[in-house]
Amino acid sequence: LGSRQFQPEDTVIELPHSKIGGNNFTMMAGPCSVESEEHVKRMAKVVKEGGATVLRGGAFKPRTSPYSFQGLGEDGLRFLREAADENDLDMITEVMDVPHVEMVAKYTDIFQIGARNMQNFSLLKAVGKTNVAVGLKRGMSATIDDLLNAAEYIASEGNHNIFLIERGIRTFDNKYTRNTFDLGAIPVLQKLTHYPIIADPSHAVGEWDLVQPMAAAAVAAGAQGEIVEIHDDPEHAFSDGPQALKPKNYLRMTKEVFALRDAL
Numbered sequence: 001l002g003s004r005q006f007q008p009e010d011t012v013i014e015l016p017h018s019k020i021g022g023n024n025f026t027m028m029a030g031p032c033s034v035e036s037e038e039h040v041k042r043m044a045k046v047v048k049e050g051g052a053t054v055l056r057g058g059a060f061k062p063r064t065s066p067y068s069f070q071g072l073g074e075d076g077l078r079f080l081r082e083a084a085d086e087n088d089l090d091m092i093t094e095v096m097d098v099p100h101v102e103m104v105a106k107y108t109d110i111f112q113i114g115a116r117n118m119q120n121f122s123l124l125k126a127v128g129k130t131n132v133a134v135g136l137k138r139g140m141s142a143t144i145d146d147l148l149n150a151a152e153y154i155a156s157e158g159n160h161n162i163f164l165i166e167r168g169i170r171t172f173d174n175k176y177t178r179n180t181f182d183l184g185a186i187p188v189l190q191k192l193t194h195y196p197i198i199a200d201p202s203h204a205v206g207e208w209d210l211v212q213p214m215a216a217a218a219v220a221a222g223a224q225g226e227i228v229e230i231h232d233d234p235e236h237a238f239s240d241g242p243q244a245l246k247p248k249n250y251l252r253m254t255k256e257v258f259a260l261r262d263a264l
């Protein structure tokens with residue numbers, strides 16, 4: 001269902017404030033985690049100022065350690081929804097478990113399926129039974145075909161509002177970058193599938209000062225949008241502080257990325 005042979009024309013996902021795919025370029029941004037009502041509302045204003053149309057934030061966090069912050073749960077979803085609505089933004093948030101699908105759907109415009117859940121087939125089928133858009137992240141050890149097959153699990157249940165997110169993969173050298181940003185996957189995926197391809201330079205590189213150059217590179221590679229993490233006090237962020245762009249750097253990044261995109 002996801003192949004170009006099946007559907008030659010690009011999928012375009014229409015949300016209240018954004019179009020994702022085709023010739024559209026969609027900026028998505030926000031904190032890694034929803035930390036508090038005040039914080040996410042402050043960050044949402046910055047997100048909007050940078051020209052993004054989708055607000056991100058995790059309320060259920062897939063942390064590597066069970067002792068790390070796990071998210072605010074349903075309160076976090078409510079804060080994120082309000083922050084998005086107050087700024088005329090769409091919302092993306094991660095759903096981690098099948099029993100949460102219905103509840104998360106009440107709040108969000110887009111389900112994020114995290115890298116660690118890319119092959120959670122029961123979760124993929126569960127979001128496939130809804131009509132909520134799905135942003136599917138590439139697993140850290142997933143091949144391009146693994147990613148396309150994961151998307152197929154969603155589409156085969158009836159939900160075709162899918163976009164794919166390249167967020168970096170593990171390679172033999174991840175000493176200086178959190179993952180290896182597979183830029184080549186972007187044009188390859190666009191040959192193989194009609195789904196929109198979105199770049200996540202934040203998780204790909206893991207260091208804030210590398211985000212802007214890689215966001216720019218993703219535009220050149222043909223990404224149809226980006227999803228980036230921001231924070232106004234990265235040293236005290238509940239998660240992923242080292243890769244968060246401070247507001248002024250986020251605004252500089254979006255300005256450059258939009259200018260590059262216009263120049264293509």
Ligand code: PEP
Nearest residue numbers: 032114115116137167203
């Ligand atoms: C996130 O978006 O904060 C996240 C956990 O991403 P990933 O699943 O790509 O690691």
Ligand code: MN
Nearest residue numbers: 032229239240
């Ligand atoms: Mn994160």
